[in-house]
Amino acid sequence: MPGIAFGRVDDSFSAASIKAYIAGFISTLLFVVGSAITYKKLTSAALDPAGLMAIAVCHGLALFVAIAIAGNISGGHVNPAVTFDLAVGGQITILTGLFYWIAQLLGAIVASFLLKVVTGGLAIPTHGVGFGIGAIEAVVMEIIITFALVYTVFATAVDPKKSPLGTIAPIAIGFIVGANILAAGPFSGVASGDFTNIWIYFVGPLVGGGLAGLVYPNVFMCGHEHAPLATEF
Numbered sequence: 001m002p003g004i005a006f007g008r009v010d011d012s013f014s015a016a017s018i019k020a021y022i023a024g025f026i027s028t029l030l031f032v033v034g035s036a037i038t039y040k041k042l043t044s045a046a047l048d049p050a051g052l053m054a055i056a057v058c059h060g061l062a063l064f065v066a067i068a069i070a071g072n073i074s075g076g077h078v079n080p081a082v083t084f085d086l087a088v089g090g091q092i093t094i095l096t097g098l099f100y101w102i103a104q105l106l107g108a109i110v111a112s113f114l115l116k117v118v119t120g121g122l123a124i125p126t127h128g129v130g131f132g133i134g135a136i137e138a139v140v141m142e143i144i145i146t147f148a149l150v151y152t153v154f155a156t157a158v159d160p161k162k163s164p165l166g167t168i169a170p171i172a173i174g175f176i177v178g179a180n181i182l183a184a185g186p187f188s189g190v191a192s193g194d195f196t197n198i199w200i201y202f203v204g205p206l207v208g209g210g211l212a213g214l215v216y217p218n219v220f221m222c223g224h225e226h227a228p229l230a231t232e233f
Helices: 015-033 037-042 049-074 080-088 094-118 135-158 160-188 200-220
Strands: 126-128 190-192
Touching: 015 049, 015 094, 049 160, 080 094, 080 135, 080 200, 135 160, 135 200
Parallel strands: none
Antiparallel strands: 126 190
16 A cells, blocks of 8 residues: 655655656646636636636646646646645655645746736636635535546556556546536636635645545555656656
8 A cells, every 4th residue: 555755855856856847847837828818818708608618628638738748757747736646645755746836836837927928918817616606615516526637647647557548648637627627617616816715726626636645546556656757768
């Protein structure tokens, strides 16, 4: 059964690890650039089914590419919640996970600034809770969809028994993200400038993903230990 490990500084600063952080930065930057801001440019109307579908497809395809280009170097986490859950599941060390977080957050920040510049100052949409939806309902929704995402990551990309299934991991993960947007968008993913409930998008994903990070490895991957990052590219 994989165990949670803090890790060593020399391992987290090895050449392979540094390359993994750089790959994580680039893949996250490219993913964030493919954002919902396009819909806001095309129309000033409220989000409708067609717009939601466009956003889901855009994010699903962008994540597919982001994972595919970084998967053989960094694992293609892209999402900090996925990194957290891989640490909880014993697939990476906590220290390495922290550096992945830094790379991902920097990639997202740089991407947001780039979007601001190339769109002529168009505001970047932020998440908000849908009309009539309370904070608790939104948190539960985020827990469910993040559990689905991380469970898919473990089943298709992490599990050593995945065999040829691993080749479709990027597209499978992109599909579940697109499906999550379609399912949860009207409830907990409405574009908003209100940061009152921003905590929802920290608590929900970390709890939901953490549960998947505990369930899948401990139920379906017993006896598997973390394999170190590749040293050749």
